[in-house]
Amino acid sequence: MRRPLAKPSVLATLALAACGGAPMSAADAPMGAGSQPVAPDTTPSPAPVSAGSPDVGPRPTLSAAPTWQPDAPQVLTIPGLPPVWLFERHTLPMVSVEIVVRGGAADDPPGRAGLCALTAEMMEQGAGRHGALEIARLFEQLGADASVDADLDGSSASLTVLKPNLRRALELFADVVSQPRFEAAEWKRVQSLWLAQLEQRPFEPADVASVVGRAVFFGAAHPYGHPVDGHLDTVGKLKLDDVLDFHRAHWRPDAATLIVAGDVTPDELRSVFAPAFAGWVVPTKRPAPTPAKGATPSGPWPRTVLVERPDAAQTMFLLVANGPESGRADLVAHQLGNIPLGGSFTSRLNSNLREDKGYTYGVRSSIDAQRLAGRWSIRTAVHADATSPALREILKEVDGLAATGPTPEELRKARASAWGDVVSTYESLEGVTDRLAELAVLGLPADDDRRRTVALGTVPDADIISATRRTALRGATIIAVGDGARIRAAFSEAGLPAPALHDADGRPVASEAAKPAPRAGQSGGAK
Amino acid sequence: MQIRTPLAAASAAAITLFAALASAAVAPPPLEIPVRRFDLDNGLVVLLHEDHTLPQVTVNLSYQVGSKDEAPGRTGFAHLFEHLMFMGTERVPRGAFDAWMEAEGAWNNAWTSEDRTDYYEVGPSHVLPLFLWLEADRMATLGGQIDQVKLDLQRDVVRNERRQTSENTPYGLVELELPKLLYPPGHPYHHPIIGSHEDLKAASVADVRSFFARFYVPNNASLVIAGDFDPATAEAMVRQHFAGIPRGADPHAGRAPVAPPAPAHVREIVQVTDRVDQPRVHFAYQTPAHFQADDAALSLLGSVLSTGKSSRLHAALVYADEVAQDVAAAQWSGVFGSRFIIQATAREGVTAEALQTRMDAVLSKLLKDGVTTDETERARNGVQMAFVSGLQGLGDRAGLLNQYMAEVGRPDFVAADLARYTALTPDDVSRAARTWLAPERRGVLWVLPVPEAAEAPAKPAAQEKP
Numbered sequence: 001m002r003r004p005l006a007k008p009s010v011l012a013t014l015a016l017a018a019c020g021g022a023p024m025s026a027a028d029a030p031m032g033a034g035s036q037p038v039a040p041d042t043t044p045s046p047a048p049v050s051a052g053s054p055d056v057g058p059r060p061t062l063s064a065a066p067t068w069q070p071d072a073p074q075v076l077t078i079p080g081l082p083p084v085w086l087f088e089r090h091t092l093p094m095v096s097v098e099i100v101v102r103g104g105a106a107d108d109p110p111g112r113a114g115l116c117a118l119t120a121e122m123m124e125q126g127a128g129r130h131g132a133l134e135i136a137r138l139f140e141q142l143g144a145d146a147s148v149d150a151d152l153d154g155s156s157a158s159l160t161v162l163k164p165n166l167r168r169a170l171e172l173f174a175d176v177v178s179q180p181r182f183e184a185a186e187w188k189r190v191q192s193l194w195l196a197q198l199e200q201r202p203f204e205p206a207d208v209a210s211v212v213g214r215a216v217f218f219g220a221a222h223p224y225g226h227p228v229d230g231h232l233d234t235v236g237k238l239k240l241d242d243v244l245d246f247h248r249a250h251w252r253p254d255a256a257t258l259i260v261a262g263d264v265t266p267d268e269l270r271s272v273f274a275p276a277f278a279g280w281v282v283p284t285k286r287p288a289p290t291p292a293k294g295a296t297p298s299g300p301w302p303r304t305v306l307v308e309r310p311d312a313a314q315t316m317f318l319l320v321a322n323g324p325e326s327g328r329a330d331l332v333a334h335q336l337g338n339i340p341l342g343g344s345f346t347s348r349l350n351s352n353l354r355e356d357k358g359y360t361y362g363v364r365s366s367i368d369a370q371r372l373a374g375r376w377s378i379r380t381a382v383h384a385d386a387t388s389p390a391l392r393e394i395l396k397e398v399d400g401l402a403a404t405g406p407t408p409e410e411l412r413k414a415r416a417s418a419w420g421d422v423v424s425t426y427e428s429l430e431g432v433t434d435r436l437a438e439l440a441v442l443g444l445p446a447d448d449d450r451r452r453t454v455a456l457g458t459v460p461d462a463d464i465i466s467a468t469r470r471t472a473l474r475g476a477t478i479i480a481v482g483d484g485a486r487i488r489a490a491f492s493e494a495g496l497p498a499p500a501l502h503d504a505d506g507r508p509v510a511s512e513a514a515k516p517a518p519r520a521g522q523s524g525g526a527k
Numbered sequence: 528m529q530i531r532t533p534l535a536a537a538s539a540a541a542i543t544l545f546a547a548l549a550s551a552a553v554a555p556p557p558l559e560i561p562v563r564r565f566d567l568d569n570g571l572v573v574l575l576h577e578d579h580t581l582p583q584v585t586v587n588l589s590y591q592v593g594s595k596d597e598a599p600g601r602t603g604f605a606h607l608f609e610h611l612m613f614m615g616t617e618r619v620p621r622g623a624f625d626a627w628m629e630a631e632g633a634w635n636n637a638w639t640s641e642d643r644t645d646y647y648e649v650g651p652s653h654v655l656p657l658f659l660w661l662e663a664d665r666m667a668t669l670g671g672q673i674d675q676v677k678l679d680l681q682r683d684v685v686r687n688e689r690r691q692t693s694e695n696t697p698y699g700l701v702e703l704e705l706p707k708l709l710y711p712p713g714h715p716y717h718h719p720i721i722g723s724h725e726d727l728k729a730a731s732v733a734d735v736r737s738f739f740a741r742f743y744v745p746n747n748a749s750l751v752i753a754g755d756f757d758p759a760t761a762e763a764m765v766r767q768h769f770a771g772i773p774r775g776a777d778p779h780a781g782r783a784p785v786a787p788p789a790p791a792h793v794r795e796i797v798q799v800t801d802r803v804d805q806p807r808v809h810f811a812y813q814t815p816a817h818f819q820a821d822d823a824a825l826s827l828l829g830s831v832l833s834t835g836k837s838s839r840l841h842a843a844l845v846y847a848d849e850v851a852q853d854v855a856a857a858q859w860s861g862v863f864g865s866r867f868i869i870q871a872t873a874r875e876g877v878t879a880e881a882l883q884t885r886m887d888a889v890l891s892k893l894l895k896d897g898v899t900t901d902e903t904e905r906a907r908n909g910v911q912m913a914f915v916s917g918l919q920g921l922g923d924r925a926g927l928l929n930q931y932m933a934e935v936g937r938p939d940f941v942a943a944d945l946a947r948y949t950a951l952t953p954d955d956v957s958r959a960a961r962t963w964l965a966p967e968r969r970g971v972l973w974v975l976p977v978p979e980a981a982e983a984p985a986k987p988a989a990q991e992k993p
Contacts, residue, residue: 054667055771059618060656060764062631066582066755091580094915133846136836141901143908145916162912189849196852196874200804203697309802313690345634346625355622358683361691381691383683409630416632420650423583428919 065416069454070426072447073259073436076266080274082256085446086266087432093163095262096429097170099177100437103250104153106223106291106372114230115238117150118194119246123157124148125186128175132186135172144169148176150228153371154441155250160430163263170276177251178280187240198232202504205381205481208307209318213377215506216305217320217477222294223372231505249288253280257440261432293372297322301475304491306499308484315387315482315490316380319394321472323376326369326442330467332455334367334376336418337468340410341365341401342378344417348397349378357393359386365473371442376473384483388490391478395494398473405465414464418456422449558914558945560924562938565762569774570746573765574928574938576753578921584754585649585922586658588666589929592742592778593642594722595715595863603685603722604730606639608738610681612646613637616672618664627657641716642862643933649922652755656764659752663768666748670739675732682727689721697803698974704799705868708970709811711792715785715863744775749932753925785863788813788963791970798879798973805852806879808886809972810869814963817860818935823947824959825858825867830906831898831956832856832869832889839902840871843889850877850885862934867963879973887966894964897957906956910948914941 073085082099105116124147125132139146144161146169157177161169201207211227218225226234260269301321324331335343342349342365349363363380378398382390406414425431439448480487480499491499503509563575597604615621628635633650648658693699703719710717750769752761791811815821832840833856844851851871859866869890873882917923918941931940 053617054773056618056660056663056667056769057767057771060660062657063653065631065651065653068582092915092919133837133842137905140835140837140905140909143912145912160912160916162915189846192849193845193852196805199875200697203802203804205695313694314687316695344629346622346629351622354684355680358680359687361684361688381687381695383687383690413626413629416651417629417634420632420634423581423651424649426581427583427921428916430916 065419068423069450070422072450073261074266075446076269078266078269078274081269081277082253082258084258084260084269084273085436085440086264086269087259087261087436088264089261089429089432090263093263094429095159095161095163095166095260095264096433097159097161097173097261098156098259098433098437099256100154100156100259100440101250101252101256102154102290102441102443103246103255103288104151104155104441105226105228106152107246107250107288108226108230109242110221111234112230112238112242113226113234114194114228115242115246116155116250117228117230118190118235118238119243119251120148120150120155121190121194122182122187122240122243123176123180123247123251125190126181126183127172128179128181130172130175131181131183135176138172139169142169142172144172146173146176151441152224152228154437156437156441158430158433166264167272167276170272174276174280178277180247182240182244182247184240187243191235191238194229194235195232198229198235201229205309205312205314205316206379208309208481208504209316209379209479211504212305212307212481212502212506213318213320213477213479216303216479216502217297217375218294218373219297220506222297223291224294224370248283248285252283252287253277254282255287257437259433259436259440261429261436291372296373297477299475301472301477302496303477304496304499305477305479305502306484306487307479307481307502307504309482310484312482313384314381315384315390315480315487317378317382317391317394318479319378319398319473319476320479321376321474321476323367323374323472324369325374326371327444328369328374330463331367331369331374332452332459333463333467334369334374336411336414336456336459337406337464337471338365338367338376339414339417340406341397341468341471344413346413348401349380349394352393352397353380353382353390357386357389359383359390359393363394369442376471378473378476384486387480387482387486388493391480391490391494398471398476401468402471402474403469405468408461411461411464415456419453422453422456425449558918558941559939560918560928560941562928563758564938567745567766567770569770569772570744571769571772572749572932573762574749574751574932575756575758575761576751576924576928577756577758578753578924579755581921582652582755583649583921584652584655584658584752584756585647585925586655586662587645587647587751587753587922587925587929588662588748589643589645589751589933590743590748591642591933592644592747593640594718594720595641596742596778597718597722598734600726601722601730601734602718602726603689603720604726604734604738605644606720606722607682607685607727607730608735609637609639609644609646610685611673611677611735612665612669614673614677614681616664616668618668619661621677624661624665627661628654631657633658639720640861641720643930645926645929647922647925655752655756655761659761659764659768662750663772666743666745666769667772670736670743673732673735673739678730678732678735682730685721686724686727689724689727693719693721698801698807700799700801701807701809701972701974704797704972705809705811705866705970708793708797708972709791709813709866714792716861716866717792740775741778744778745769745772746774747778749929751925751928751938753928754921788815788864790968793970794967796971796973798975800975800977803974803976805873805875805976806877806882807870807872807974808879808883809974810886810890811970811972812867812963812968814858814865814867816862816864818947821955821959821963822858822860822865824951824956825865825963826860827903827906827910827948827951827956828898828960828964829857829867830909831902832893834906834909839889839893840869840886844871844882844885848885850874850882879975883971883973890964890966894961898953898960900953903951903953903956907948907951911945914945 073087076084108115142165146159148157159173324334353359353363360380360382365378368375594605631654633654635648637646833854840854854871856869928938932938
């Protein structure tokens with residue numbers, strides 16, 4: 001595959017064995033020209049071509065771009081249901097449903113990291129009249145995809161089903177949300193399997209960087225300081241009662257939004273959805289308060305962290321800095337300002353590190369705007385031999401953009417590609433429900449994508465330039481996972497402080513006691 | 528969305544057909560991707576699929592060349608070449624391909640498989656003329672424009688891709704090992720798509736030029752335009768930009784037919800060590816090619832074995848016995864033959880050998896008793912859902928049209944494709960399992976954790992040196 005990315009193709013039967021890359025959304029995926037982005041000269045003229053080359057005609061002149069904003073969902077109040085956001089689309093007999101609640105991993109109590117995620121997992125292990133295997137079998141019988149997932153700011157239960165099976169699938173789905181069985185035997189299984197999977201995390205450098213980045217940047221006490229999946233010691237201490245408490249506190253209709261997209265009418269919300277959810281009632285106890293905001297990370301910066309992975313083929317870099325949280329007025333300006341830095345293939349970072357230098361398969365930057373805090377980050381895996389020059393070039397591009405802000409061409413590109421992303425999001429029902437669920441969890445209005453899409457064109461250039469010039473990335477927290485000697489040298493050559501040594505869970509370790517990540521593998525022959 | 532026919536019309540008839548889903552006798556849903564085909568004199572096949580739901584258009588240009596077509600000593604070349612296709616031409620300076628597109632809000636990518644290489648662009652509908660011109664330009668002239676600098680740069684990127692996806696990722700070595708375990712030397716699928724560092728280093732500018740001249744000819748390609756466009760205008764543009772590109776010799780002429788699926792090439796247990804927490808055991812089988820008899824049955828069998836909690840392997844190994852933390856089984860369909868892979872990752876304290884014994888028990892019971900009606904139905908219903916759901920995206924539909932064109936010679940095949948599954952009975956699935964998954968046909972790969980002793984800081988591991 002040309003660049004790390006994209007959703008795997010369509011149907012399970014398609015042997016798309018290409019060369020899978022790190023998951024990177026297509027529009028997030030970087031790449032480009034020289035360090036100086038090629039100017040999109042907009043006045044095409046016939047280019048000179050060697051004699052004998054086939055004639056393909058002149059480079060075409062393009063007409064004006066289309067204008068489009070997504071339709072806002074209908075916001076409906078239906079007796080017996082949480083607030084409903086309905087996005088009608090009747091072209092296929094298919095329905096996608098998502099119930100979101102505002103209880104997320106940020107609500108994990110101190111010392112109980114992973115509770116929200118294990119609650120979601122336990123909700124899939126049987127509900128109402130059906131045990132774990134039985135309910136899975138029934139959903140499959142209906143050709144329905146159902147799952148429960150945890151995230152930082154909220155949790156969601158999702159269902160996608162063909163219309164004729166909607167009623168039956170909804171009955172099961174409502175049980176999953178409101179009547180999970182939470183059986184002790186299932187808990188034992190889930191907890192033990194979860195721990196087994198956490199044992200694997202230190203072996204995946206990209207995951208290690210994420211976990212350590214969160215712990216070091218926010219601090220372990222911050223609501224965002226731990227991974228959604230938790231840690232070995234915190235998950236090991238969880239009890240089934242904790243799960244019951246978390247579900248009771250957060251999975252309640254007065255803390256939920258019901259998102260529905262596809263072949264459904266408002267009448268069907270009353271006739272099909274409301275009866276299915278009749279058993280889901282508001283408890284008398286007051287809902288859990290939203291988590292305290294936590295201290296905004298405040299340095300001192302720059303700060304460097306090393307996680308040892310001796311002889312690793314690549315060094316994984318993650319740079320993290322404060323960014324805007326959701327709902328901030330300058331969020332769109334930041335999102336647009338990020339695109340020239342590392343938000344698309346032709347971004348400065350990717351043009352330089354990949355296309356000019358060949359240090360990496362790809363590098364990207366992103367704005368991660370959550371409810372309590374926001375981050376601006378850069379992430380890449382570089383050839384171990386290029387550890388030092390790669391870090392130098394990353395810092396150079398950060399400084400370069402901060403010094404001058406984006407060029408007019410970059411500003412135009414940023415607006416256009418951000419708009420293209422919105423269009424792609426609205427192609428599939430699951431894309432729509434996921435996006436609307438995100439808005440609901442962040443406490444944003446249902447028509448926020450409409451507003452935001454307009455803002456992509458109207459936010460003043462000066463605001464975008466200002467966002468990039470104020471970027472906190474110049475004093476970032478830098479996590480590096482890989483060979484210690486190379487990484488120490490890289491920090492030293494960049495004039496940065498010597499790194500603190502952390503383990504794969506983000507905890508500081510004394511250097512002698514440091515348990516290195518496993519060594520490189522070797523390919524053995526046949527026996 | 529534009530899966531026309533009874534579906535998009537949302538007629539009562541379509542609903543009725545779908546209502547049959549959960550019952551025993553499943554009627555195939557009337558899926559269709561409306562498409563019009565025309566061919567240029569130079570052999571380029573053009574497929575138009577209109578959908579005006581969103582102001583968006585996609586182009587998918589598929590060349591029938593993949594890692595199966597690589598010369599000896601040049602593994603990884605088809606994919607390396609894919610990267611070079613973005614490095615510019617005389618008319619399009621290096622970097623401009625992406626820069627001009629992104630300036631309009633469009634993006635692009637490509638992928639290489641054993642069988643094919645697909646290039647695609649996605650963007651607002653007004654960018655279609657640029658997409659077509661850029662694709663025509665590189666099809667017409669790219670080979671002669673590649674120099675040592677461009678080659679060296681993308682070679683580095685590709686070698687980093689290999690490091691990232693195979694060498695520095697748990698179990699990433701599997702993709703490198705399975706091909707040579709399954710297929711003998713000389714078989715087109717004997718080597719991994721990503722290739723070896725050694726072969727990538729050996730690739731020359733001359734290789735690039737001859738590969739381009741042989742495979743990147745209009746008569747070896749098909750072009751899909753999908754989305755919000757006017758077909759008459761699009762056809763005129765295609766003719767204007769592509770018609771002047773000369774036809775080449777048939778790049779696949781004289782190619783020897785590939786033998787039918789044989790038992791795995793290596794049948795002793797192959798063991799590799801990797802930076803992983805627990806052992807993983809793989810069973811690998813050569814199976815019939817995509818769209819051949821039993822291909823669909825084996826796909827369903829993959830679901831019966833590992834999709835969902837109540838699937839055979841999951842229920843037995845993960846849920847009941849707790850000897851595995853995850854399981855997977857699937858038919859990976861290819862033009863010259865498919866592979867069926869079954870894998871399980873051990874729980875702590877479970878050896879690869881013990882895990883293999885448990886996997887064997889599940890499989891031998893399945894081969895002996897066959898699959899049930901209930902299992903077959905659930906697997907079929909999942910496939911139907913995947914077809915409908917998977918056709919939501921414009922890019923997915925464009926890619927599928929080109930896949931059908933390349934592999935069955937006609938684009939309007941989606942309903943027939945789905946019918947391959949809906950027609951299957953439990954006996955079909957059981958018979959396919961007995962025929963192709965017999966224990967004596969399989970290869971076995973164990974991925975084992977690096978032994979503790981080797982973890983002490985020591986000499987560099989056996990990594991390639993640049």
